[in-house]
Amino acid sequence: MSKTSKDRKGCSLTLALTVCSAAIGGTLQYGYNIAIINSPTVYIQKFINETCVERWGTALTSSEVTLIWTLIVSAFSLGGLLGSLLAGPMAIRCGRRQTLLLNNCFLMASAIMALSSRPAKSTEIIIAARFLVGVNAGVSMNVQPMYFGESAPKALRGAVALLSAVFTAMGILLGQVIGLTEVLGGEAFWPYLLASNAIPGLLQLLTLPWFPESPRYLLIDRGDREACSHALGRLRGCEVSDAEMEEILEEQKAAGVARAKSLCELLADRGLRRQLCIVMAASSSMMLCGNDSIYFYASYIFQEAGVSAEKIQYATIGTGACEFAAAIMSNLLIERVGRRMLLLGGYVLMAGWAVVFTLSLSLQGKVAGMPYLSMACVFAYILSFGMGPAGVTGILPTELFDQMARPAAYMIAGSMMWVNLFLVGMAFPFIVNNLGQFCFIPFCGVCVASAIYLRLTLPETKGKTLSEITAEFDRRNTKGLSSSLQNQSQLQETLHSSESVEIEQF
CATH class of the missing domain: 1.10.286 (GTP Cyclohydrolase I; Chain A, domain 1)
Structure with missing residues (x-):
């Protein structure tokens, strides 16, 4: 074997192991913690009610239990928002790798709380545990793509950065499998299920220091x-x-x-405003497009299609497998097709499937086979999301901002993601209640608007250095400024000529 081939093998092996170590305790945790909270829903709600009966001797109403359950679920998003704000300063002060290692402190504290919640008979501890695991996810969702993008060679930058989405999808699939009734999804095991995220964290603590x-x-x-x-x-x-x-x-x-830019300095920098608007729009669209909501709707669709209640959990695993397969496919295509095409194509396909999904829901009970078409739409929507927005969105701050602006850019991108995830999670039940079978029309509108905006503003970044990408935005800014100055000049000439005419008439 030649020296060059040995070098390439060493390069690919070291880079691959670094990626796996960082992602196991990083974005895999985000997907895993989204998935594991679904299967013990009934058991935790029962625990909430039993706890209140023991404390105050009164059972809660169904709406009160739902409210407390919503707080438990929403605590994850609120923790993620705080983690996004912490990620930038931590990445600057401690470095990318060290931040990922320190981030496991939140995870371990969360696991201990989850295990102690039932002996302590405390719902508040569960809320705190979900908040801390959200902080962990918020930090890793920002720092991990930054670490990948800065460590990969230019030719592999997109593919390596997109592995964040691959591991997120893997975490969702793994969480769905671990949450099966036969594994840790039974009533007796839900505290262990919520604490099982400590295992990937331990693996990261043992391996990442070597890279x-x-x-x-x-x-x-x-x-x-x-x-x-x-x-x-x-x-x-x-x-x-x-x-x-x-x-x-x-x-x-x-x-x-120059030192790294603060959040306020980045927001005030006019030269980076176009890039910042693109990142904010893409990050918001990723959460507002309804992909996470369709996971919650999947159980109802499978039930209507005739899948028995005890087998719905296995059918739901198919949704996680779809996103995982789509993320891998996107990883193989990104350096060939490009970031822009995958992102736009994903939103266009999602908009189309949202329309078909709405039609199938409207015709359900009237036309035979509609439940099966609805099932197909669920899988197709998730596949379209995984092919584009799920992976490409996380790459954009790395490729559009330099080293000094990148941490603050990720803070803003992450904050937009978590705020919009919280809003969608809170609003989706009301959307379903008020719009019924038309509940995915707003998501269709988000997908269409996102595709149009990104088509007009986002240049292709495949294979380009940061200086080349910055030069492209400078040309666009200069063109926009020249156009504005030209319009102002034409307006002044028009006003001047009209004034001359008035004077002559006078």
Whole structure:
């Protein structure tokens, strides 16, 4: 075997192991913790009622139990919002890898609380546990794509960053399997199910310290060229590419002595406003498109299609498998098709399937076979989401912002995701109650609007360096500014000529 092939093998192996170690305790946790809360719903609601009877001697009404359950579910989103705000400062102060390791403190505390909630007979402990695991997910959802994007070579940057979505889908699928009645989904095991997320966290704590920090962080943020070269050597093989080192040095030179931007500084920077609007719109659309809501609607669809109650949990696993398969397929296509095409194509397909889904729900009970068409729409909608928005959205802050602005950009992107996830989770039951079979029309509108906006504003970033992407936005900004100045000039000429006419008439 030649030296070059050995280097490539070492590069791919080290990079692959780094990705797996970071993701097991990162975005896999996000997907896993979304999935495991569904199966013990009835048992936890029963525990809520029993706890209140023991404390106050009065049983809660159905609406009161639902309200407390909503607080438990919503605590995850609120914790995620706090985690998103913590992610930027932690990534700057501690580094990308060290932040992911420290992030497991929230996870371990959450697992201990989950295990102690039943002996303590406390619903409040469950809420606190879900809040802390949300903080963990919020940090990892922001820092992990940053770590991947800064560690991967340019040719593999998109594919490596997209692995965050692959591991999210894997976490959903794993959580659905672990939540089966035969595994940890029974009434006696729900505290262990909620605490089982500690196992991936322990795996990360044992493995991630063996892998290098982000090379770009080491050179640009810490100014340690030797550590950067060593990290690149481990991630790429024995020989460090001069071109790649020059690219990082060029970015360091452009940054100069500047420090990382704060949230307020990024919001005030007019030169980055177009990129920021794109990231905010894409992050919001990812949660407002209704993909997470369709998971909750899937059980009803399967029931209407004639799937027996005891087998619905197995049919639901198919939804997680769909998103996992779509994420892998997207990972294989992203460096060929490009980010823009996958993102736009995903939203267009989702809009189309939302229309078909609405028709099938409207005709259910009137036309034979509609429940099965509804099932097909559930899987197709999830596949379309996994092919584009699920993975590409997380890459955008890495590719559109430089090292100084990237942490703050991820803070904003993550905050938009968690706020909108919270809003959709709270609003979806009311949407269903008021719109009935037309409940996916608003989501269809979000998909159409997102596709149009991103089509008009987002350039293709495949295979481009940060300087090339920035130059593209500068050209667009200059073009927009020139057009604005030209319009102002034409307006002034029109006003001047009209004034001249008035004077002559006078």
